[in-house]
Amino acid sequence: MQKIVILTGAGISAESGLGTFRAEGGLWAQHKIEDVATPEGFARNPKLVVDFYNARRAQTAEADPNAGHLALAKLEAEFAGEVVLITQNVDDLHEKAGSQKVIYMHGALKGALCAACDTRWPAPMVMAPGDACPNCDRPTARPDIVWFGEMPYDMDEIFDHLAGADLFASIGTSGNVYPAAGFVAEARRCGADTVEFNLEPSLVGSQFDDIRIGPATETLPPWVDEILKS
Template identity: 55%
Template sequence: MNQEIFILTGAGISAESGLKTFRDAGGLWEGHKVEEVATPGAFAVDPDLVHHFYNQRRAQLREVEPNAAHRALAELQSKLGDHLTLVTQNVDDLHERAGCHDVIHMHGELLKKRCASCQMISPCTGDLTHDCTCTACGSMGRMRPHIVWFGEMPLCMEEIQAKLIAADVFIAIGTSGVVYPAAGFAEVAKNHGAKTIEINLEGTEQSPLFDEHLIGKASETVPDFVKRFS
């Protein structure tokens, strides 16, 4: 009988491809605090600044490529099929570009936009501005990045919860273990009988919840780990 595998990836896996995070510089990203560019209030106060910030992030995303960890997970997914659930806290498309499919982006996607009026989600590969018009409902100034900001509910939580409960193995890769609800996933999986494995550069606050720890760069540890399933 095939095991059900649940993999959660965080900023650490994409950082190796050159993508920056808020934690790279003590809570600042390109000189901006979280409160300035990643909250609903920030968007209400200064939408131009928020759009500029995410336009820069899209531009940066075009300059990087998936690394060996992304490619290894794509290989694993091709082997396990529906028995692998891949959830990411990252908003980039590096998993998909490496060959992954059915990735659950619980914090949204940088290359999509959403209308705050009608909630239509559509691709967004270029710059987004405050005067963009929704092609579905015609609203102007209501288009926002399809990103889950601080203070908002992550996406697909019911599906994620069901997959966590059903998991035989839970693996966290490159995640700090401090941002909830993702920080609580290991505990949920463990409480329902899953073996828990942490792959990270160093230990985290959640490390005591894991049965196994693999310390090192994701680009080195993940490919070796995936060989277990060959």
């Protein structure tokens, strides 16, 4: 086995305290998705959206990677072949754990984006509506987050990796958000073995060769050890 492609979702960060946005009292529960996670919502009320992501950025800054994140960083560091880590998450816990190469298909809280010229730069801890772009100086800064209705980042690169994968692993994803939900079918079509890690089978769980049920902190470390010893 030469290449492992891994997709992670909210489930891997839940045990670090970042999976609570939809829980009662959590950040997501206080807002409608169309108000804080769409271009239209940003156009209607940029302050609401910027404040929402400021709160998420502050929460993420206080979070620590868990054993699942650390196991994947270990796999990347010690596996003899190539490990490609793709995440639907916008936190930086994979990097905090030591992962060196992370593809953020939905953007990242640590980034800011100019809606006018597409320049990207590190976001301050607290952004404000009307922040100026450091390149064109227009007041068009926004969080560098892929909102509903926008195209995820690096899709050509991701599908190239899926085409070359010997093993595809999906961790903590629901299987109801495309295009990520279609990655397992693409990997299988290209000949990869597939495994899912989740608290329960996802909506596309039937497409995986192997499903391992349980918290990522408990299922990922032994799986990584299995691979490194094989």
